[in-house]
Amino acid sequence: MKNRLSRIIKPKDNRTVMLAVDHGYFMGPTSGLENIADTVNPLLPYADTLMLTRGALRNYIAPEIDIPIVLRVSGGTSILNENLLHEGIIASMEDAVRLNVSGVAFSIMVGAKYERDTLLAFSQVVDEAESLGIPVIAVTAVGKDMVRDARYMGLASRIAAEIGAHIVKTYYVEGFEKVVETCPVPVVIAGGKKTDEITALRTAFNAIEAGAVGVDMGRNIFQANNPEAMIQAVNAIVHDNHTPDEAYQILSKAKGSRFSK
Numbered sequence: 001m002k003n004r005l006s007r008i009i010k011p012k013d014n015r016t017v018m019l020a021v022d023h024g025y026f027m028g029p030t031s032g033l034e035n036i037a038d039t040v041n042p043l044l045p046y047a048d049t050l051m052l053t054r055g056a057l058r059n060y061i062a063p064e065i066d067i068p069i070v071l072r073v074s075g076g077t078s079i080l081n082e083n084l085l086h087e088g089i090i091a092s093m094e095d096a097v098r099l100n101v102s103g104v105a106f107s108i109m110v111g112a113k114y115e116r117d118t119l120l121a122f123s124q125v126v127d128e129a130e131s132l133g134i135p136v137i138a139v140t141a142v143g144k145d146m147v148r149d150a151r152y153m154g155l156a157s158r159i160a161a162e163i164g165a166h167i168v169k170t171y172y173v174e175g176f177e178k179v180v181e182t183c184p185v186p187v188v189i190a191g192g193k194k195t196d197e198i199t200a201l202r203t204a205f206n207a208i209e210a211g212a213v214g215v216d217m218g219r220n221i222f223q224a225n226n227p228e229a230m231i232q233a234v235n236a237i238v239h240d241n242h243t244p245d246e247a248y249q250i251l252s253k254a255k256g257s258r259f260s261k
């Protein structure tokens, strides 16, 4: 368990840049992920882990590539379904082991109609993963109707940790210190919908300042004007304690960047 956790959260600084490219499990061919290999390969040198589905792993990521994998194991509904938040288990722990993953990720829907189903399925995943020494990342606060504030994030994150999550992934909100303080396991933030680059960098910086151990970021990296420069900028904030303005310089200096003066 510790060995796998240290492949996700780097022991050198207790931080992580997780690159999330699992969106296809409910969104289909997401913009920027039409061919995951083409998008992801240039970004891997700046990512600590890659979060994706088993189908994406098998079809797009060569087995020789040395990147720790966090496997999405929840799903079962699509953006076309009004019950989008009713996810169940979509990959067995046996397959996760066979794929040699460093962790698995499961979305819990606290406060949504199918809360109970997702929390019970999540606890089953934790039981099975624990017996094999595999860390479980709880993805919380997904759903457009959720009020994303520190009180809700704190509640969802704490519930995830109490059920057995080893890492909690949630969204940055004002008062995030409280969310981190009341969650006994490491917290990472999702990036959310694509915003302008400086806003995404500020969000990552604020989350780290508030005590998050890193980011599990997708669209704000792979949909950026220059994804390679963007992940380097995010990496500079997470691992090198750069300010958003310092990190933004990386984008400005990138060749052919629309940010260059």
Ligand code: R5P
Residues within 6 Å of the ligand: 020, 021, 022, 023, 051, 107, 139, 142, 190, 191, 192, 193, 216, 217, 218, 219, 220
């Ligand atoms: C959502 O549940 C997926 O796990 C995404 O991987 C996650 O939201 C992170 O991606 P993004 O930064 O694009 O929100």
